[in-house]
Amino acid sequence: MFIDEFIVNLRGNEKYLTADEYFLVQEIYTTYNRESVKPIRIIGAANPYSVYCPFFIGLDVDTRKLKPGAFIVGDNYCVNCFQVPEELKKKILAANSMYQFDDAYRRYAFNGEAVNDANIRIQKFEPRGFKLKMVFKLGRDFISIHSGVSQDKTYKFWCCKHKEDWLSKVSKNRKIIVFNFGDMIDGSVKFSKEMTLTTLSLKQAMNNRQITYNCIDAQYMLEDVYSYL
Structure with a gap:
């Protein structure tokens, strides 16, 4: 099974189908896998707009480890935070010299940054007195x-x-x-x-x-x- 754009751009008014999107995919997978001779693999691809994603939540992925260039493995998943090599960047531009990349696009598409998460204030533990x-x-x-x-x-x-x-x-x-x-x-x-x-x-x-x-x-x-x- 291949799922394209499994991470949506919530800042671009895109939406996940439902809060239980991962559960629905599990149901589909179970149906197909039951009829398959070999275990089915699910492959997903997406731009890393954010590390917030129903699939990461459902698989209990430690999203703190999802950094550009990282490759992490769990019991039933692996995540490759791919970065576009310089050679490929040059090839893309050579094929279409009119293609211009703004800073946001360059950061998430080429550098693998979760651009939508940049300004979220993280404090791991409850503040004193709260x-x-x-x-x-x-x-x-x-x-x-x-x-x-x-x-x-x-x-x-x-x-x-x-x-x-x-x-x-x-x-x-x-x-x-x-x-x-x-x-x-x-x-x-x-x-x-x-x-x-x-x-x-x-x-x-x-x-x-x-x-x-x-x-x-x-x-x-x-x-x-x-x-x-």
Whole structure:
């Protein structure tokens, strides 16, 4: 199986089919693989606009290792962060002398940089003095929102992505906010317009870039939540 453009350009108004895109591909793969004499391989190709991708999340790829030129291997995947050799760059330009590359294109297509992730503020651990304020559930994953004031007073919230097993560590008194009925679980509540006052300060902080994140994925997941707030 070959999947082209498996990483989409979210900053270019492209969208993934669904939050469960990886799961849907798993279902297709299972069907085809069952009828195949030999195990089927899936090969994906894309420009590295971002390391946020449903396939990386589903395969539990450590995206912190995805740097230009890297080649990493897991139990059931390998990722080659290919960089275009200088010889190939020259050949492309020789074949079409009118082809001009702006800086962004050069960075992601030739240098293999995740250009969309460049300005995301990463802070791996919860800042001192911050406290858990709310939890959102998106599909099988959770993001927790912690509030406080940073020592340099440049951000007011810290957003952290968690896997499904994290739920057992959350107080049973803590409400889990979901955005569709399919995500509802014990202790969850579906988001409503009446809750917008509660989340107003979070939305304002997103508008003013006053949030840090434990990983790249957390930023994009919170962006999915933004339209509801």
